[in-house]
Amino acid sequence: MIQVENLTKKFGNVAAVDGVSFNVENREIVGFLGPNGAGKTTTMRVLTSYLAPTSGRAAVAGFDVVRNSLEARKRIGYLPESVPFYPEMRVREYLSFRAKLKAVPRKQRKQRLDEVMERCRVKDVEHKIIGHLSKGYRQRLGLAEAIIHNPPILILDEPTIGLDPAQIRQTRELIKELGQDKTVILSTHILPEVEMLCNRVIIIHQGKIAIMDTLNNLVKDQKIKLEITGNINDITETLKQLPGIKNISFTQQDLWYVVTIELSNNEDIRDIVYQKIVQNQWGIREFKTERTTLEEMFIRITTRE
Amino acid sequence: MRNIWVLTKKELAIYFYSPLAYVIITAFLLLSGYFFYQFVAGIADATALRYVLEFIGFISLIISPMITMRLLAEEKKSGTLELLMTAPITETQVVVSKYISSLLFFIALIMPTVAYVILLIFWGKPDLGAIICGYLGLICLAGVFLSIGLFVSSFTSNQIVAVIITFVILLIGWVIGWAGEFFREQWWKDIFKYIGFFEHFDAFRKGLIDSRDFLYCFSLIIFFLFLTVRIVESRRWK
Known part of the structure; x- marks a missing residue:
């Protein structure tokens, strides 16, 4: 579902991502690990076409992220690291706006909105202003936004950051559930989370892949x-x-x-x-x-x- | 097209969620109302509204930067640009819809001044053709202001910086027509007059519709929108 070949992204002379190659198969949940500044977010931004690679290529669901970027983006649900929002908008209004942008057909939109809000547990705040929501709600709203168009691929940048332990557990359950019929790339600092959710782990360090293996192989010793x-x-x-x-x-x-x-x-x-x-x-x-x-x-x- | 409409609606909604919109509208109506009274009471002939429109044109120069300042700067600052540009929409759609929304906001802003015209029709015999032409010119002129404001908003994430830079550019554009007076040769004078906003707006205001004035406005608008799209795209290659 995701192919990355020799991907390099430089900011000035500094290579944030340096010759990274990996593949993610259909319905796989891959954990993307690494210390802060290792290049995780940059890689994810290239995959979502927010940034273009300096060299190398990446393809999502068979579509090149540079040449066929719109087709690639249609198939991705993305939760960015800082979970940005329009603070003046209301929850339902915001999701409806995003659903329209992501071309959810009008007839399914209402049902899809309700379903996603239910699933991400933001239904009870649907008429509230986003700026007034707690961090936990915002994080879940970000997740709801990412899955609103039912994309085959999810790219989640630290999805459980800022949640309390109960919410973390619920969110993990949700991701696990979503992973049954979606391909997921998940970046996190919480290592037990990876052990709980992921089939495969990519540890990235200083812009390069340090380890890429299945979880079973990694922890077999x-x-x-x-x-x-x-x-x-x-x-x-x-x-x-x-x-x-x-x-x-x-x-x-x-x-x-x-x-x-x-x-x-x-x-x-x-x-x-x-x-x-x-x-x-x-x-x-x-x-x-x-x-x-x-x-x-x-x-x-x-x-x- | 559908995306542009969806985005424009969102931009307009956000305008009216913020108190800034109401502050701008109130300030604008207070000022234009006061000057309408002053000019009409003071001049009291068929040309009175010309001066009111000239004044509204100048107010637009001050207000346009405030209308456009947050359009892209805010998206960049809060990070929502990332959400926007990872959705399946193009940079051009985003920029054009932001531009349209700012222009619609401006039109909504000047709509209440139509009441002055109605008052004039009621009490006198204004030259309606010239008035319509004047409004057309005002919208064209504001169209240029807003495209410049949007452009400035695209390369900063600070709204205050955006508003100041835009204001300075617009003010220079407004007065540069007079810089020609420093030259003896007529062609220098003509060039500066052509570059400046004022001369073109003045033609509209006097009731002259000249395709050169339209061309001037449209080419500037297209030019700045094009630059804005390029700047928003450039973030990908930085």
Whole structure:
């Protein structure tokens, strides 16, 4: 649905986006991560034709964002970072204006407005002036505006910023729901959000793609942590013979050892480890698995210089 | 076309949501009403409305920058330009609809002064042809003012800056016709007279309809609208 090839966008001599290439398949939810100023917003602005690329190309639903920009824009619902509005307009009036601009047929317009306001939970403020709304309502209104013409592609720049925890949860549910029949690119700083919503992650750093992979692949590195007692040499020797072990290390606390087993693949060997412990009659008081979180990954990538 | 209509309606709505529109209308009517009384009472002949129109022309020069100042500057400042330009509409549609809305606002602004004409018809025998011609000229002239104002509004995001720059440009355009007086040669005088707004407006005001005056107005309007579209587009390549 979205193809980006070697996209570069320079402001003066500074490349905000530098040779970025990626594809997004139909009905995929892709998380767009990166520290502030990494080039996420710029990439999104190029995709929505607000900015033109310095070099490289991007196509949305098969339409080039420069040469066929109007066709591309018809198929995108966009929630910009700052969620700008006309503060003097009323909610329903604003949505109706946007629906007309986005060519929602007159006959469907009323029904579509009601449906979208219901879905984004702004129906109760439909006659209020936008300037008087709280941040949470505005954010949801922005989302309602983005989906008003039922676009196949959604580009959401930090959709949950400024919401309270309950609203964040509701908005995530909504995005997940929308993702069932839409292609979504979502930028965010909230890493658990990505883990919750996205199939695939693109981490962008200093204008370049640092990591692009499925979430499963990214967080597959598992560790098993045991607090165990017994002959530590026996323990490490025995465990080393199990399949898929990358490394075993331990620290001692009195009679107990904290053993960390790093696994090299995704195979679940917890049961085998447990069997070994029982067979050898070692004492055990803790057994847990740990995953590398996206957060660790993010910090590792974005702090190395 | 449909998009232009949708956008124009939105622009007009926003005009009347802000108190500025009512302040402008009130100030304009107060001033023009006062001068109408002054001129008509003082001159009291068939040409009286000429002077009133000349005065309204000058007031338009002051008011036009206020009508156009927020058109693009505000969209840029609040970021709504991003929403507008990521919707499936072209820069030309946005600029043209903003221009149309400002012109419609101006026409609505001068509509109440038609009451003066009706008063005159009631009490005397005004030269209606000249009056209609004068109004036509006023709208053409304001059309030029507004296109310049819209243009200035496109390259700043500060409304105060927009209003001041526009005002300075318009004032120079108004008085530049007189700069020809510094030259001895007639052709210099003619050039400056042609460039300035005043000479063209004066012709309308006197009841002369000359295609050169229309051409002057239309070419300026098209020129500035074209520049405005270009400036709005240029943000994509910066």
